[in-house]
Amino acid sequence: MSTQSKEQQQIGFLSLCYHYIRPDNDDPFSRLMGTKITEFKNQIKMLKEKFEMISLDDVLEFINAKIFENNKYKMLLTFDDGLSEHYNAAKILKQFDIKATFFIPTCILKERLPANPMIIHYVIAKYGIEKFLEEFRYALKKLGLEIKKYDITYVREDNDVWKKIAEIKYNFKYKLGYKISREILLHIYQNSLLIEYPNILEIIHLNKEQIHEMLEMGHRIGVHTHTHISVAATSLSDSDFFNEIVFPKKYLEDEFNVPIKSFSYPFGERKDYLSSMRFLNKTKEYDLAFTVEEIVNFGNTPLEIGRYQPMSHDNVRTLENNLSNIIKKNIL
Ligand SMILES: [Zn+2]
Structure with a gap:
């Protein structure tokens, strides 16, 4: 067995957290801020060129083995909020042979109500x-x-x-x-x-059939609380914590018959997420938890995985720049 070079050991993965992916023209809710669909496709092309795209299963493997196969930085794509346009995004990604992870607030399925x-x-x-x-x-x-x-x-x-x-x-x-x-x-x-709009829920959010199809495409789903709350900043009773963080996992597992291992913190900033230790003290249901800290992930804090959130004003060039800055910051 060869020993790993220092450089190889430093290779980690980055993750992106997308939200709204809006139509290029004639958006009925044109004042919603988000990444336009053509821009999204261009960003995916760039990412596929610059990074090795990985899946949630690859991340779980990496967490255990702590080593990636080659020296190329890896990229995991995630989508928060269970938005209806993620169905289209999932189909586009399938064409690119990319497996993404979609974090769902379960109120959209169980009570058929939108997230906050x-x-x-x-x-x-x-x-x-x-x-x-x-x-x-x-x-x-x-x-x-x-x-x-x-x-x-x-x-x-x-x-x-x-x-x-x-x-x-x-x-x-x-x-x-x-x-x-x-x-x-x-x-x-x-x-x-x-x-x-009597059908507004389906205008805003994914429905069960779409999620089933997305799973069949090879994508994964995870929990984004039940109603989309700041977990760390909200004072939750034990039963509230159960309803918002633990129950959604069981609900998705029963509903879609897949194991649920990942959780994404709504809002995801420092004031919104629990430290790994505090999270583990409250629940051991999850193997991975995602924040929006802009970091390279080396696998040592699987319950605090950082992600970059592409903004509505981001384009291929700024996105590429911002990601390479995150990598530079982590090398220095
Ligand atoms: Zn969210």
């Missing part, structure tokens, strides 16, 4: 911030909550739109609390999107 952030994105994209906040206040009133205490004000002339949207998202993620956030968002959803 998608309600915010779609309502604001379709009706604007004013309408969203109007429905928000109406929900607060219905739930018997003090409007003054939770209110978010928006004056089109004075406020930056993007900062205001960030503030709204921040409030739902970190300030309103787990149960109230969900109740308010469902209320907004039922009073706006669901009335105008």
Whole structure:
């Protein structure tokens, strides 16, 4: 047996986390931010050229063996949020012979309700911030909550739109609390999107048949909590933790008859994910957990696997640059 050279030992894998993949033209929700489909295809071509594309099964093998076959950096593609357009992405990737992993919030299948952030994105994209906040206040009133205490004000002339949207998202993620956030968002959803589009769930999210087909194409699925919460920033009772993190694994396993080994932290930043140790103290159900730390993964922290999130403004060139910077940062 030959000994591994130092360089060989340093080869790791990168991972990408895609979200919205939107049509090039005539998008009925044109204000949704995401990677355009043609741009997506170009990025895949570049990735296939620059990296050796690997699957979730390859990652699991690597975690055990700690060694990759050659000196080329590896790349695992992942998709968060169980979005309907991932069905198309899965078909495109099959043409490229790439096996990706799709992380699903299980509320979209079990209760047939959208995940939290998608309600915010779609309502604001379709009706604007004013309408969203109007429905928000109406929900607060219905739930018997003090409007003054939770209110978010928006004056089109004075406020930056993007900062205001960030503030709204921040409030739902970190300030309103787990149960109230969900109740308010469902209320907004039922009073706006669901009335105008009775089939809105299928417009936003994947359905069971599509997921079955994606599995048949050779892709894998994993858990993205039940309703899409910040796991570390939300104070969860033991039963909430079970419902959001443990139950979804059993649900997907029963529903699709596949072993579920991976988990992706919603939002995925430092304040949203648990350290490997804390996660293991709470559950031993998962072999892999994914964050959005921009790192090269060497297999030593399988419960904190980092990913780069391609942004809507990323193109082939910026994506390639950003990935090579991540690699450079990890070598130095
Ligand atoms: Zn997500």
